[in-house]
Amino acid sequence: METIVVVKLTLFCITLLLFVRPMGAYLYRVFESRERPLPVIFGPIERASESLCGVEFSKEQSWSEYAGSLLSFSACSLLVTYLILRCQQWLPLNEGHLPGLPPELAFNTAVSFATNTNWQAYAGENTMSLFSQTVGLAWHNFLSAAVGFCAFLVLARGLLRAYPAGQKRTMGNFWADLTRGLLYVFIPFCLILSLLYVASGVPQTFVSSRSIRTLEGKTVALPLGPVASQEAIKILGVNGGGFFNANSAHPFENPTPVSNLLTMWAILLIPAGSTYLFGLMAGNTRQGRGLLAAMLLIFLAGAFVCMTAEGKAPSWCRELKVDGTAGNLEGKEVRFGAFDSALFAVVTTGASCGAVNSMHDSYSPLGGLVPLLMIQFGEIVFGGVGSGIYGMIVFAILSVFVAGLMVGRTPEYLAKKIDVREIKIVMLYLLIFPTLVLVFSGWSAVAPYALSSLANKGPHGFSEILYAYSSAVGNNGSAFAGLNADTGWFNGTLGFAMLAGRFWMMIPILALGGSFALKRTVPVGPGTFPTDGLLFVLLLVSIILIFGALTFFPPLMLGPVLEHFLAAAGRGF
Secondary structure (H helix, E strand, O other): OHHHHHHHHHHHHHHOOOOHHHHHHHHHHHHHHOOOOOOOHHHHHHHHHHHHHOOOOOOOHHHHHHHHHHHHHHHHHHHHHHHHHHHHHHOOOOOOOOOOHHHHHHHHHHHHHHOOOOOOOOOOOHOOOOHHHHHHHHHHHHHHHHHHHHHHHHHHHHHHHOOOOOOOOOOOOHHHHHHHHHHHHHHHHHHHHHHHHHHOOOOOOOOEEEEEEEOOOOEEEEOOHHHHHHHHHHHHHHOOOOOOOOOHOOOOOOOOOOOEHHHHHHHHHHHHHHHHHHHHHHHHHHHHHHHHHHHHHHHHHHHHHHHHHHHOOOOHHHHOOOOOOOOOOOOOOOOHHHHHHHHHHHHHHHHOOOOOOOOOOOOOOHHHHHHHHHHOOOOOOOOOOOOHHHHHHHHHEEEEEEHHHHOOOEEOOOOOOOOHHHHHHHHHHHHHHHHHHHHHHHHHOOOOHOOOOOOOOHHHHHHHHHHHHHHHHOOOOOHHHHHHHHHHHHHHHHHHHHHHHHHHHHHHHHHHHHHHHHOOOOOOOOOOOOOOOOHHHHHHHHHHHHHHHHHHHHHHHHHHHOOOHHOOOOOOO
């Protein structure tokens, strides 16, 4: 079993690493170079967009101006999606005559897609018209992914740029970065991936359904739609919202093991390539490799544990004398099996992508613990588009600060000193996530109006609540299932948690970039802690593990860990 796990992980990582450098170099040309890709094709479109919007892309903004543009744009796009969902019954492409969504569900869904979370408290094919799916939701998948990358660019530019004395500290132009991200990255890459999905058997049509005759002789309506195009951006944008309720377990979203592998690879493509982009921006690609190595170490450890746990037959197989050689297949598609399903779970929860090809609620206690932990580390392995890399940079700054405390020296990272102001911003960023998760989880664990939504009691039921709020604040979007989240309480609190987890944590990132921009670069000296070697990678991984363990150790003991010991004692899940 362990041999199979090692072989699968090795092949998957090698395939991914082959594309890190070309992806990072492409992103560098898009955002930091004057010689952008395919200028004959994209250049006229970019200039037309600039003229149409009435914005000078060459006019750079300060961090506060950049933040104002980012937040106002996100608020407006959220409002547009909310109105589409509320008014869906009067809009075109609604062959099923579906009604508009109730206010609380429309709010939750609009917030979900605006924050790149894609939490879905509804059945997609039975709730959303094709217009809502395509214009309201898939459109937002492009925007939210590009906005996350813009936030990373602000932090990277503030940290890595050397500003001459008297020059205004600018971070680029939000409208330029947003347009270039959409035009050069997400739209063309999604077009390619959509074609690959269509070739794999994923539907792409504006026919909402087709009547078929089953083997039992009944006539049923088979839901269809522009699935491949929405699937492509949900994966490349690390969004995760499924066209169908079963998400990537549905054969129309993920038909074969080949499409399953392609999906996992595409999820990590841009987040992994961003590490090489960061190294190019720093003028030292080893800096990016160090962050990538830390991500890989945590990812490999989590994947190995989860795949091994799910590769073992559950105890009830032995009791009922059922063949368990294929592992824990409960809640999994047989076309993927236990190993590939577990790897998919670790990829999506580490990468802040809510896509699932199996039901996490049916995982063994230790198997389910790993996806939960991957989210609670802060969605940095590899994280979302932009958000994963800026979260890892925050932990890198904290690691350098800890190393400085050990030797009694003012720490510095990439030639910029880290002072009290930067550490306060870092700690604000790091404390928002656990505070929101623990407060809402604790509240819901004792409130009758929240407990009534649980399908399971005991530690597994608590894990469902803890996972839901971890996923919401972490902007992941996957669920443990077994929890009816389409209630006033969960629609409201999860919606607020998603908003806060995205923008309350993004504002400190923008401010941190602005703070570093005010600092002068300092020369590397004999006391400078090198951040491009193995020692730094090990320190960074240790800081991440310690922070996650200290923060979430108590609730994890009450959830999946307690469930594991109960199962071992023969008392079931």
